[in-house]
Amino acid sequence: MINNSKILIDSSFFDGIALPVFIKDLNGKFVYCNQPFVEFLGISIQQVIGLSDSDIRPRKFSVEYAKANEELFRLNKEQSHQLITHESSAKEKIVFKKIPLCNLDNDVIGWIGSINDGGPIDKSIATRNDKLTHRENEVLSLLSMGLSVKGIAIKLHISPHTVSHHLKEVYTKLDAHSKNEAVFKANS
Structure with missing residues (x-):
């Protein structure tokens, strides 16, 4: 059960989803994430809950996330955006899908998001060796x-x-x- 001062959701539904899923409050703080989300990030749930993107991700990504989040609140509708990472010589495309989380009065109180790893943008792989499959x-x-x-x-x-x-x-x-x-x- 997710029980934030403004957000109350039965998390068992999200726990069974294979995609990385997260919920944030209006301040951009994580109030919930499922196991695939923390595995995607490579950190523990305790290192996520109560923190924001800028607390757990490199600054260059958290700035992109902040811009997308501002647009989500401004438009108050479903959002899909891509982030291209250059963590190594292989470029990766990550697709975020987010929707506003509203209370009974239709006031936005946070958002629910999922991550779909789009995979390599091109066929090059950071490490390539002919001995390996x-x-x-x-x-x-x-x-x-x-x-x-x-x-x-x-x-x-x-x-x-x-x-x-x-x-x-x-x-x-x-x-x-x-x-x-x-x-x-x-x-x-």
Whole structure:
């Protein structure tokens, strides 16, 4: 149950959704997020609730989020926007969908949003090595961007066990013993 001073929602519905979902109050503070959301960010729920984008994301992204949020409140209707990240040499497209959360008087009291990872914009992958399969290169590339095993699994729509299997294969094929060593050898 989400119980903020102005927001009261049964969160069990959102807990069962596979997409990352979040709810913010009027101040832009997170009052709820589901497990796929925190896995997408690679942090814990305790590191999200009560904080804003600027508290948990790099400044360059939080400025973009703030602009989109201002527009959402101004127009008071569903919003979809894309954010292009350049976390590595692979560009990623993230699609945000948000709708205003209104009380019974139709006053906006926050918003509900979801994230759909649009995936690579182009075919280039940050790490590319001919010894590795396409999927192994994808897994290593995402690992080099800082995603956790669970985050990679969500992004690639595979199980964390399968991600671990791919990483074992990567380390074996590249004779690497750490993430950094594998990324270095893949790009050499």
